[in-house]
Amino acid sequence: MDPTPATAPAHPPRERPLLSYPLLVAGKDIDGEGWVYTVSGRSLLEDVFTSISLKRSLERDPDSEAAHHPYVVGRCAVAGEAQIDLATEAAASAAPGWASVPLDRRMRLGHRFREELMRQQDTFLEMLVVESHPMKLARWELSGLLQIFSEESLDWCRRQMHTEIRLGERRLVVRRRPDGVVAFNPPQNAPMSSAALAVLVLMAGNAVVVRAPRSIALSTMWLLREIVAPLLDEAGAPPGTLNVVCGNPKQTLDRWVSSPLVDDIFYIGGSEEGLRFERDCVAHGKKPILELAGNDAIVVWSDADLDWAAEAVTEAFYGSGQICMVPNCVLVHPRVADALLSRVKEQIASIRPGHPEDEDVLLSPVRRSERFFALLRQALDKGARLVTGGRRTELDGTPSDTGVFLQPTVVRIDGLADARSYDLVREETFFPLIPVVVPEPAPDAQLLDSFIDFVNANPYGLRNSLWARSDRVIDEFVGRVGNGGLLKVNDSHIGFVPCLPSHGGTGLTGGAFGEANYPMLRTSHLQGVSIAGGISPHRAVFGT
Known part of the structure; x- marks a missing residue:
């Protein structure tokens, strides 16, 4: 039976009239061939069955009493x-x-x-x-x-x-x-x-x-x-x-x-x-x-401000990573890898799920998570180490096997040469999952060359960012990195800046005409x- 106000749990009345938008063509409202309905994001966390049933019921019969349910906020x-x-x-x-x-x-x-x-x-x-x-x-x-x-x-x-x-x-x-x-x-x-x-x-x-x-x-x-x-x-x-x-x-x-x-x-x-x-x-x-798609890299050099770099890394978890311009991979100097990972883990402790209207919530539900676990399993089988996360979680943050949220997840991969054999490094994941690649120790000049080569070899090209204090390192990075539509240095990876492009990139991000x-x-x-x-x-x- 389709839920209606009589059969569904009691809720307060809708605060505003149902938003109803016909098509807009040549400045006029035009009828369509039916309606699609929007239910509140909160309802999908409280009672997903009722929410989905309401949508289906209304798409079959727009005059149904279900239209008065407070979960239903609009139609197009x-x-x-x-x-x-x-x-x-x-x-x-x-x-x-x-x-x-x-x-x-x-x-x-x-x-x-x-x-x-x-x-x-x-x-x-x-x-x-x-x-x-x-x-x-x-x-x-x-x-x-x-x-x-x-x-x-x-x-x-x-x-x-x-x-x-x-x-x-x-x-x-x-x-x-x-x-x-x-x-x-x-x-x-x-x-x-x-x-x-x-x-x-x-x-x-x-x-x-x-x-x-x-x-x-x-x-x-x-x-x-x-x-x-x-x-x-x-x-x-x-x-x-x-x-x-x-x-x-x-x-x-x-x-x-x-x-x-x-x-x-x-x-x-x-x-x-x-x-x-x-x-x-x-x-x-x-x-x-x-x-x-984007598959952006953050590079963290040995002299970086690690607290701020860790903040930038955790931008990977905005909207549970389901945004193309969040960072997808971290490349860190081996001398500061442990310190960076420690700071990232500390910051992740405050990232939690919750209702979307809560001011301090950052994670979104992830409905199809099979790919997340396949990527994580492949990485761990190949030798990566789980730093934190890796499980589903309930609305209150309790780990579970049935939760609709995914924990912010960090894995460590040691060695740069083989890093792109890992699917979660090579491809955009679109999950709250970020690999931290730690190269083998080497002289700084050699490491810098390998970092820049790694960034330029990325088949994607949306954004790249660098955390470093050395003018020489910054100048080398800025002068030689040609991949992507935007390059940020000691700045938020996802932040917007006046005049600079907000979107666009090369390779798999922008196609043959990408910029x-x-x-x-x-x-x-x-x-x-x-x-x-x-x-x-x-x-x-x-x-x-």
């Missing part, structure tokens, strides 16, 4: 092929008009977006917590967006979009023009904060279609409909400049790839699927913009313009 309409195509057509119709809006007016959108984020930050955080993001993680996501849309970052982007040079009787313009229609596919693990990058794509002058992930659509719909769409209206954007659909991923992506109206597809997902998708895009004449990702630049193309007066064509050609 689901698009079929007709609605997906309608959204693309609306974007194509709006694109020329929006591209003609002056750049400075479009740039104002970014400033206004930051103001609205600040004004509505409590609701922003609440939407993330509803979708099971721990509050501490939600605050990090908000802080990242505030840096991406800071005055300094927006000013830097503005300068890249348009520069003028006076040279004699010529006015030379180097500018970037919008690509046209950009389709945006946020990931399931961080849909709302990723979808916010669409604002930068809009600022470049593109019209946008966003697919809110079907399994977790509510926060994305809220952000784009309640914040971004009104700001576009305020800016006088044509209807259809922003369109938001919630649909099946394969169906939606297939429609985008085959559509002659789509110019770019911004895809966030796993590397294997993403690289296949890249080839499909190129074959159909689309620009693929990929944000794929640091400024969405305004990646969804536009460079154009040179020369405006002359009083110059004969022959003089222009021959310089006489």
Whole structure:
């Protein structure tokens, strides 16, 4: 029997009306072909059976009494092929008009977006917590967006979009023009904060279609409909400049790839699927913009501030490691390996599971943990040593065989030469699991060479970071590491910094066209313009 308020445990009434979002196409609400429902993240910890049953019941019968259950917080309409195509057509119709809006007016959108984020930050955080993001993680996501849309970052982007040079009787313009229609596919693990990058794509002058992930659509719909769409209206954007659909991923992506109206597809997902998708895009004449897996390294040198380095290492456990930009591997100088591991173990003692709204909780539930235990078992069988963790845990932190959380887990691997034969070193794990690789003792110059070679040989390339005091070591590292889209020295690995790219990388992280990702630049193309007066064509050609 499907649970209803009469059969489910008693709960206080819902504090606010059920959020209900139709599709947004050409500035209008459009009906879909059904609904998907969001239940609170807390409910999945209290009574997962009831939560899942409620969703299934409502998707079969939206008028069911289950809609009044306090676990149910919102619903989003689901698009079929007709609605997906309608959204693309609306974007194509709006694109020329929006591209003609002056750049400075479009740039104002970014400033206004930051103001609205600040004004509505409590609701922003609440939407993330509803979708099971721990509050501490939600605050990090908000802080990242505030840096991406800071005055300094927006000013830097503005300068890249348009520069003028006076040279004699010529006015030379180097500018970037919008690509046209950009389709945006946020990931399931961080849909709302990723979808916010669409604002930068809009600022470049593109019209946008966003697919809110079907399994977790509510926060994305809220952000784009309640914040971004009104700001576009305020800016006088044509209807259809922003369109938001919630649909099946394969169906939606297939429609985008085959559509002659789509110019770019911004895809966030796993590397294997993403690289296949890249080839499909190129074959159909689309620009693929990929944000794929990360397998980042932290390097800790012998003179590092070990307390702060240990803090950076524990960033691996944000959201239980289910974030592409957290560190995935530590490479530590053998002279300080024991001291670093001791500090990391001390810090992990304060990292705990709990309800997502609790301020000091950092871990998220991990529903499919078989791969975690397979990676850990392979590492231990090959000779790695378990430093801490390695078990499931209950909501209160009690180790158990049935808990939905995983303990923060650290393993030590001695020897650098064979380190990448371990799957948990070679691949992104997406779990609260980090290997610490300790090379054999050797002269510092030799160790530094091997550290840099190891980082550069990583087939992924999102972020890398170094902890060291020596100017010589820092200069060598910065001068020679070419892998990745971002390099941090003596700084938070996951922290956001104004002006620097927040996303983007090389190799398995960004594909054949991978680099640091400024969405305004990646969804536009460079154009040179020369405006002359009083110059004969022959003089222009021959310089006489």
